[in-house]
């Protein structure tokens with residue numbers, strides 16, 4: 001190999017290696033196993049601008065958005081309240097509006113999304129079966145809006 005072709009090969013390998021990193025944002029992991037979540041299970045229609053934004057920094061762009069919170073509330077009532085209670089006070093599953101988390105990462109938006117998408121133990125199955133990723137962000141914004149816990153423990157506000 002000539003010197004120049006070695007350099008060219010080096011550059012192309014470099015580009016191949018660098019390109020996923022350049023667009024890589026956050027890595028989503030299963031709340032229990034820590035394995036990377038397989039986003040190919042995602043339902044259609046969830047890859048919105050808001051979700052793309054979320055994938056960059058792990059912050060939910062829908063937090064504090066009144067209109068979205070209302071939508072999130074109705075999705076929560078359909079898909080979550082049966083197990084977590086109408087005010088997320090806890091029922092079969094734990095309360096989701098206070099500052100106690102079985103999985104402390106749920107006090108960050110990324111952690112909460114990971115639990116929704118990938119599920120946790122037992123009855124808490126992966127929610128990608130019922131909701132697309134944008135809808136999950138909507139539900140999350142509703143849950144943050146009814147938070148009754150200590151503000152200093154609300155990691156999502158500090159991100």
Ligand code: HEC
Pocket residue numbers: 076079080081082083084092093094095096100101102103104106112115116120121122123124125127131139
């Ligand atoms: C069939 C019942 C069921 C449904 C439906 C359900 N969950 Fe759960 N959820 C549970 C149970 C049980 C747990 C406890 C699992 C564990 O500890 O690993 C749980 C755990 C969680 C946790 C972790 C809480 C913590 O303290 O760390 C979050 C967050 C959560 N659920 C959110 C939701 C949301 C949002 C929905 C609707 C999209 C939903 N769940 C739907 C039963 C359910």
